[in-house]
Amino acid sequence: MRYLALATDYDNTVARDGRVADSTWAALERLRGSGRYLILVTGRELDDLMTVCPRLDMFARVVAENGGVLFDPATGERRLLADTPPKDFIDALRARGLKHFSVSQTLVAMLKPNEQVALETIRDLGLELHVVFNGDAVMVLQPGITKASGLMAALDALRLSPLNVVGVGDAENDHALIRACGLAVAVQNALPALKKQADLVTSRPNGEGVATLIDALIADDLRGHTSSLAKCRLTVGKRGESAESPAVTVDTAGSTMLLVGASGSGKSTAAEALLERLTDAGYQLCIFDPEGDYINNDRLTVVGNAQTMPAEEEVLQLLERARQPQVAINMMRVPPGERPQYCAELLLRLQALRARTARPHWLVFDEAHHLFPATWASAGAAVPQALESTLVVTVHPEQLSPALLKQINIVLAMGDDAADRLRSFASSAGIAQPVAPVAGARCGQALFWEPAKEDPFLVTIERGRSAHRRHVRKYAEGLLIPERSFYFRGPGGQLNLRAHNLVLFVELAEGVDEATWRYHLQRGDYSKWFESVIGDVELANSTRAIEQDTALSPAESRKRVLGEVNRRYTQPENPTLPRPDH
Structure with missing residues (x-):
């Protein structure tokens, strides 16, 4: 599941004239029944919201006051995410004759055109406050407090990644909200500027639009709407050898890739480039590393070493953190004969974590023949029925279990004998042989094959930023x-x-x-x-x-x-x- 949560604005998005229609509530119920989370993100003051929205318990978290307050309906706990408005600012507004404004726990609210008074007061007092518009409403908050910052606090509490959230809104203060989410949606009645920023615009306004969005989300996880979005694609390289050739991309959800090639073919460099781009895009990776190739850095935490077994609990605790980019499981201390069973047991727990949090976003099995050997009798039970968003790296595909090979839907073969390795994969997976190019793949190239779509073709791999040096410690x-x-x-x-x-x-x-x-x-x-x-x-x-x-x-x-x-x-x-x- 790619999208595990829906973060929605209230007024003029899920609600119209301050009220949520019964049909919209029913759609929200269906979304919760699908195992997903609902998060309400609004500019309204929390106490005001409680009077107009009788079913806040539908939401896993409520972000109020444009990001200033986080509320947990299940426990009644509220947490301030911003400082209270400065008293000298409020006194100065009153001294200037402004009467119709309200002061909440974290913001000052008024109506247009009173923002001119607010801006002049901020300037004259030398304060660091910012002004946010929401239709005719004007809000004055501490700098850095937005619907996006409030959403991040909610997601941290729920241990979710923003990549797995659909954000929907209608007004000026929803720009930050939808921009922070994995999929940005505007309802039909939204401002033109917000529609321009959105990945998707609903066909209907307000709650009706949200209801249609929910039905599409439940139906196919919005695959029909996201499969062509650049933000949901991983670039592999360029088709052929020309720099002007079109980019070759794969879906970041649902792709199970096999990367094969001999030592020295550039396989490790290609894998590193793919993982670098995934990490840059915010995806969390879990890497099974039988040979100790990976080392600790600012984005990667390694569990285990040549002297210490990797502890499953430590791996899972790290991956529970939504902002942990990469975790590598160094299996050098795991005896070779025990590695398949170790991998299978941990994979079972990772699949449960994925069902609950949609993370780790990608699984990486380096030197996969150590983990899923062709001779392993229990592989059929160990390999999940749907092993999505996975990169499998090995030298010889015939050394892998057929149960794993049958999950592969994309193959990258590198080296002079790339065509032979594609044929070996097809034979081992029990599928029709490909019509592969006669020539092999030179350094920096690969034969790219999606068996269900088209014949293999040559791809020039897009390189990563840094030179490949991750093997240094192992070597x-x-x-x-x-x-x-x-x-x-x-x-x-x-x-x-x-x-x-x-x-x-x-x-x-x-x-x-x-x-x-x-x-x-x-x-x-x-x-x-x-x-x-x-x-x-x-x-x-x-x-x-x-x-x-x-x-x-x-x-x-x-x-x-x-x-x-x-x-x-x-x-x-x-x-x-x-x-x-x-």
């Missing part, structure tokens, strides 16, 4: 799987020393004999590993130059290669290396 200190580790074997294969991260690579490289070092150096093994697994092209290029410099002694080449590694990846003073399981 420096983490535990790479055996297939991605570096092995010092020597010229006769007499050794089998596994470096499952860069710290151990440096330690082993310092200790191997000269013949072993030279054997891998001359084969170009070091630069190949740095490029194909570590994904550090700069390190690979500088190492390749060292490998090709035949004038260097083994000791000098070893010193230079390890110096390049240490320069880019800082070693901890006393690294605690995880014990290999293989």
Whole structure:
């Protein structure tokens, strides 16, 4: 469910001439019966509202006084969100002969054209107050207090995201309200300026318009109205290779994407760019991270590490916060054989959280073959029947459970063998083979396929703002799987020393004999590993130059290669290396 709440203005929106029609109340009842929340956001004073609206109990929260007061009808608790009007301002209004105005807990209200007196008084006293219009009414409030700020307080109390709210209004003071919501709606009788800002205008006025909006919301979560809105789409890239080509986008609700490609194909960079754009748009992400790729930053909180199991309760507590952008679940400490069951149990609780809050907005399964292996007999029961708004990342689609593959409705395949990976997906998912382009996808490109719509075509991926560096901690200190580790074997294969991260690579490289070092150096093994697994092209290029410099002694080449590694990846003073399981 994309839209979990409706935030509505009162006068001339849900009400007409101060009264809500019985048919509108019935529509509001239907909305509550669908499991959604109702929030009333009005410029009226709370006590006045209580006298004209007999059914405030219909609303989960009431924001009154244009954002100045938050009221919980279930408990009767009211909370002031703004300071009381300054006494010297009120005294000055009276001294200037203004008689017809009211003073509430957080605002001063009057009628036009008395705003001129209010503005002159604010100027003469040097006060920081702002004036808001609502039809013929004029309100004077503390700066920063709007219907939007009041709505945010209500949503924080309900633990909801504004992206999951439909906001509807009619007048000047509703601009901030509808702009703050995931979908902005104006009733038919709204001001032209508000209609221009809205994503949708109802076909009927006042409460009748709200009732038609509610029926459409219940019918299909407004998919018919939002599927083409840019704000509800995620940009993947440009069709083909021309900068003038049309953008390729997917719906941010209902898309279950599979991103496949070999190491070094640009798969991780593409995934990072997609997640960056989702986060920029305000979506909350929950990332399952089997290999410890993600690190803490100002937008991402990581739960678990190479030494500590990720606690489910901590994950859920973080995701309960509507303003928590990203949570990554570092599963390095979870034994490989237990990862599918761990994922299934947590996913069950996340689906319950999604049903209640519509969050996390997106689920991300990185290295998904660890979580939903093709051989896992319980996958059919573990994968939800409707796994929407999900990104699944893996190397080989045939390694994934068919139960998961059947949920996929969009595939992005990267690398020279992208067409082969699309065919592998189709075969494993049990669907018709695609008519894929013969050529593969070059760096920064992918084959894009929506099986239910059209044949695959080439897409140039839109890059993110920052360079891809999220693997640094894992590669420096983490535990790479055996297939991605570096092995010092020597010229006769007499050794089998596994470096499952860069710290151990440096330690082993310092200790191997000269013949072993030279054997891998001359084969170009070091630069190949740095490029194909570590994904550090700069390190690979500088190492390749060292490998090709035949004038260097083994000791000098070893010193230079390890110096390049240490320069880019800082070693901890006393690294605690995880014990290999293989």
